[in-house]
Amino acid sequence: MIRRPLYLVPVAAGIAPCVAAAQAASGGNPLSEISGVVVSLVLVVGAILACAWILRRSPLGAAARKNGPLAVKATLPLGPKERLVLVEAVGKELLVAVSPSGIVALHESPLARQDDVEVDADARREPTFSDTLGAVKRPEVSE
Numbered sequence: 001m002i003r004r005p006l007y008l009v010p011v012a013a014g015i016a017p018c019v020a021a022a023q024a025a026s027g028g029n030p031l032s033e034i035s036g037v038v039v040s041l042v043l044v045v046g047a048i049l050a051c052a053w054i055l056r057r058s059p060l061g062a063a064a065r066k067n068g069p070l071a072v073k074a075t076l077p078l079g080p081k082e083r084l085v086l087v088e089a090v091g092k093e094l095l096v097a098v099s100p101s102g103i104v105a106l107h108e109s110p111l112a113r114q115d116d117v118e119v120d121a122d123a124r125r126e127p128t129f130s131d132t133l134g135a136v137k138r139p140e141v142s143e
Contacts, residue, residue: 069090076084082099088111095107 071088072085073088073093074086078084082097084106085096085098087094087096091111093109093111094105097104097106
């Protein structure tokens, strides 16, 4: 005697009418049953390929493909098959030209760390309207 789990009974009861309706609609013709299987297979394979395509282009897929010490920082297309690529590799930045004829390193520089770069926020800040108005309203004192 085969023992089936009890939680499958409602599932089987819900599927049985659908299976019976599908067999009645096909009239028991083996060709229509095979075509239904083929169509289902094509839909499943298409869904898998669509999910893979979406995953490759999403940030989640890009995080999974991270290549350790190598990282592409920026790309600049120059033509249909030519581009400039800025690559970060083990503490260096490389500017690389990529074309159908090959890859050429154009420039190599050490990677700038945040500690090395001093940022003066006031020097880079654009003057606001209130700064300009305050400078105009202030009387200049001459001694």
